Amino acid sequence: MTLFSSDNSVQAACTNVHRPMGGIEGLREVHDDVGRLSVSAFPVAMIKDMSMSRAAVPACYILADHATAYIGETGNVGRRLSDHYRDQSKAFAKEVYVVSGYQGGWLDTTAALYLQYRFTKIAEQAGLVDIMKGVNPQVLELPSHRRAALDIFVEHGERLLFDAGCRVLRSNFAGQRRAVAKAETVEPEDTGPMQIGVVTTPPVGSELELAYGDLWARGFPAAEGFVVMAGSEVRKAVNPSAPPIVASRRDELTEAEALVPIPGVQDRERLCVAVCFPSAAIAAKVVTGAHVDSNKWQAPRYPRPILIAG
Structure with a gap:
């Protein structure tokens, strides 16, 4: 029985959802009968229980909550997700x-890279969530026949992700878009002068690091605002959800x-002088090019040099 006429259906795909561990909120494996992909969806807390041997495969993956997403690729998804699980900057997921x-x-791995690039572009155009980036996804130079085959992967993957509950690329809830539009505003104190x-x-013990992907930046609170130290990296790209003041x-x-440029790196630049921003929040936005807040400045994970015995 169907509630809607299916006479004009273009594609008779049937999505199958398998719950190998039972329950509703745990692991879901999603596949359909016309594609060569599957989507595994599960809570972040389950990463620690993953079988590394079974998960040592190429994949594109999305870490998400209702406001932010990180889209990555890897040749070994089990190991990469384990790294993210220990990373404070991915604690939002x-x-x-x-x-x-x-x-x-x-x-x-080529298909995983292509999916990461295309899914990132689709997510940015959709504007449903803020896209956190470390290194910008690679634009691959591929022959037309290979690109055509991978575009089919994108189409199938997008459908499976939606069926798995992912609302990063598509959503029927307009409220997500309104949340992003509201994020374009800034606090009055953020508009003050930048030195x-x-x-x-x-001061001793005051130094903080920015928890945002693989971006390296250090700073500290000061009487005039928040100082981002020389040597910190600044991501070149600016997300659509970032307020206009970031560009200015x-x-x-x-x-x-x-x-100044960073040799061998295309998506970031480096501050060659220290800069004092009106607040920690606007400092984080300018450095990342994204709509983030002051809680991204956290105590350094490795405040002291790591000594290796000779």
Whole structure:
């Protein structure tokens, strides 16, 4: 029985949801009868129980909550997710969605990279959540026949992700879009003057690091606001959800020649001087190019050098 006419259906795909561990909120394995992919969806807390031997396969994956998503790729999804589970910057995530080859085949590392790139673009255009990035996804130079085959993977993967409950690429809830639009505003204190080239030293024990993907940045609270230290990285891209002031602050830094290239790195620049921002929140937004807040500045995971015995 169906509630709607299916006479004009273009594709007669049937999505199958398997719950190998039982229950409703645990592991779900989603596959349909026309594709070569499967999506495994599960709570982040289940990462610690993953079988590393079974999960040593190429995959594209999404870490998400209702407001933020991180889209990655890997040749060994079990090991990579274990790394993320220990990473404070990924603590926002509540759910994991892994796109891999059905029954362990079909999807290789090139396909995983392509899915990451395309899913990231789709998510940014949808504007449903803020996309956290470390290194920008790679644009692959592929022959047309290979790209055409991978575009089918994108189409199938997008459908399976939706059926698995992922609302990063598509959603029927307009409330998600309104949340992103509201995020474009900034607090009045964030619009104050920015001081470029300040000379100051962090008080002992006050230094903080930015927990945002693989971006490296250090800073500390100061009487005038928040100082981001020289040597910190600044992500080149600016997310659509970031407030307009982020772009204007970036222009100021560029005009003052405060940003220099990083050899061998295309998606980031480095601060060559210390910069004092009006607040920790606007400092985080400008450095990441994303709508993040001040709680991204956290105590360093490794405050002291790691000594290796000779």
